[in-house]
Amino acid sequence: MKPSSQLSPEAVAAPGPAIEVAPSPHLADAGQSTRRMMIDVLIALAPVTAVAIVVFRWYAVQQLAICIGTCMAAEVFFAFLRGRRAPLGDASAAVTGAILALSLPATAPWYTAFIGSLVAIGVGKAIFGGLGMNLFNPAMVGRAFVMISFAGALGAAGYQDPAGRIDVMTQATPLTAFKQSGIAADLADLFWGTTNGSLGEISAAACLVGGLYLCLRRTASWQIPFSMLAAAGLLAWLDAGLGAGGWGVWHHLCGGAMLFGAFFIATDPVSSPLTPWGKIVFGAGTGALVMLIRIFSGYPEGVMFAVLLMNALTPLINRWTIPRPFGGQ
Amino acid sequence: MSQNQPTALERFVQGILPENPVYRQLLGMCPTLAVTNNLLSAVTMTAAVMFVLVCANLIVSLIRDLLKPHLRIVIFTLTIATFVTVADRLLAAFVYPMSKTLGPYIPLIIVNCIIICRCEVCASKQGPLVAVADGLGQSLGFGLGLASIAAVREILGTGMWFGLRILPEAWPDWVIMVLPPGAFLTFGLLLGLVNWFNARRGVKEGA
Numbered sequence A: 001m002k003p004s005s006q007l008s009p010e011a012v013a014a015p016g017p018a019i020e021v022a023p024s025p026h027l028a029d030a031g032q033s034t035r036r037m038m039i040d041v042l043i044a045l046a047p048v049t050a051v052a053i054v055v056f057r058w059y060a061v062q063q064l065a066i067c068i069g070t071c072m073a074a075e076v077f078f079a080f081l082r083g084r085r086a087p088l089g090d091a092s093a094a095v096t097g098a099i100l101a102l103s104l105p106a107t108a109p110w111y112t113a114f115i116g117s118l119v120a121i122g123v124g125k126a127i128f129g130g131l132g133m134n135l136f137n138p139a140m141v142g143r144a145f146v147m148i149s150f151a152g153a154l155g156a157a158g159y160q161d162p163a164g165r166i167d168v169m170t171q172a173t174p175l176t177a178f179k180q181s182g183i184a185a186d187l188a189d190l191f192w193g194t195t196n197g198s199l200g201e202i203s204a205a206a207c208l209v210g211g212l213y214l215c216l217r218r219t220a221s222w223q224i225p226f227s228m229l230a231a232a233g234l235l236a237w238l239d240a241g242l243g244a245g246g247w248g249v250w251h252h253l254c255g256g257a258m259l260f261g262a263f264f265i266a267t268d269p270v271s272s273p274l275t276p277w278g279k280i281v282f283g284a285g286t287g288a289l290v291m292l293i294r295i296f297s298g299y300p301e302g303v304m305f306a307v308l309l310m311n312a313l314t315p316l317i318n319r320w321t322i323p324r325p326f327g328g329q
Numbered sequence B: 001m002s003q004n005q006p007t008a009l010e011r012f013v014q015g016i017l018p019e020n021p022v023y024r025q026l027l028g029m030c031p032t033l034a035v036t037n038n039l040l041s042a043v044t045m046t047a048a049v050m051f052v053l054v055c056a057n058l059i060v061s062l063i064r065d066l067l068k069p070h071l072r073i074v075i076f077t078l079t080i081a082t083f084v085t086v087a088d089r090l091l092a093a094f095v096y097p098m099s100k101t102l103g104p105y106i107p108l109i110i111v112n113c114i115i116i117c118r119c120e121v122c123a124s125k126q127g128p129l130v131a132v133a134d135g136l137g138q139s140l141g142f143g144l145g146l147a148s149i150a151a152v153r154e155i156l157g158t159g160m161w162f163g164l165r166i167l168p169e170a171w172p173d174w175v176i177m178v179l180p181p182g183a184f185l186t187f188g189l190l191l192g193l194v195n196w197f198n199a200r201r202g203v204k205e206g207a
Helices: A003-007 A009-015 A034-055 A058-081 A092-102 A109-122 A138-151 A174-181 A189-192 A202-218 A223-241 A249-254 A258-266 A277-298 A305-321 B008-016 B028-035 B040-064 B070-094 B096-105 B106-113 B115-122 B128-158 B180-206
Strands: none
Touching: A009 A223, A034 A092, A034 A202, A034 A258, A058 A092, A058 A109, A092 A109, A092 A138, A092 A258, A109 A138, A138 A305, A174 B008, A174 B096, A189 A202, A189 A249, A223 A249, A223 A258, A249 A258, A258 A277, A258 A305, A258 B040, A277 A305, B008 B128, B028 B096, B028 B106, B028 B128, B028 B180, B040 B070, B040 B096, B040 B106, B040 B115, B040 B128, B070 B096, B070 B106, B070 B115, B096 B106, B115 B128, B128 B180
């Protein structure tokens, strides 16, 4: 039987003993499925989500419910348009929804979460051909779309709601406070997460716990967060040395979405490079871009744009870092 | 001329849908992406292109027997540039704000592929009547493409249609739709939709 006949209808209808033909690798670990990886990510997001719910209460629950619900509904809808069954079982839509929700401010109106989720699944993923084919991190595509669309609600000023029912929400985010007024946040507040910010980014401790779990499970490659934080730390050290008073290396690493982005966003296996060296280049580039945006641009935070820009470079990085096979030239 | 050239009516009809310059030939992408953030500028752009295309087609068709093959593109461009200058000055004289809004995109009609393409394909081979019909059909098709993109972008981006509010005040403006990314997104999605309809129609006819 020809190897290529496994998919043709004649082969299915042919009588006689069936010969199973499959492409290599034949010794793949059955546990290494997309579903397992995605559920790992959801487990790793649990501490972050818990902190978000403790700090922002119903606001966080509402964002998460809208984003995850809309993402899964959009997955079903776009799969239907393409004449396929929705791959909800692999939980990738839920992960996209959770990451999108955790990257939004508590104050974001419901439609931003809704539109962001639709764009994340539709434009970020389905258009390219579904999971595994997307060039850009879907959650970040959705977030970028709503952030540019509704700058008033999602820009730096949108995070602060003087009438907010939760104290934290009435403050400016630490990065905005530093950018606009030069006020440096307390490191302990940044570490434990008692400041304002996107739902998932506020607690460095929770991001570290979840992120280390992901790296230990090898669901996320350690190279990306490691090199991203190293590059960002180096630039932050240079910046602090050049006299940006009060906001030091640890502020830059613990503040904003740096840790959340390093562990949960930049590590998306689809839109990051495949090779170990490629991952290091990707991480370092992302970290450097975050710092450039934070220091030199009008935006207080740049993780989203940094990840999207590096996603665009991923095919190039992959090509640059093709490993030489053992015994090869 | 040769017998199997399309007639004036065929040229006119083909330009609108079957050979739509925006969705089928993918020509003239620059104005398609740049001036479609509201309907009024899209319509003005279409009017300018229609004027230039019809006039250039007519002139090129009248002088088609004088054209030297190696100089024809230069002659096309000079003819087009003449009419673009006329259109540009007319806009600046009578609708100055719109002329400012469209900015460089009116002078850029000179290098718009649609017009050079029509001069090459139709006007330099067929008579003036056919050439004018072709110019009208193609520019109507161009206008249809521009208007469809502009309608989506203006409605989503500002809640308005031709400057009239059609969505409630509470509509949150999708600012990204009136910015350049919105042009690429809208055009890509509409192009996909057009291809999808064509594929479906093809399947039905084939069956």
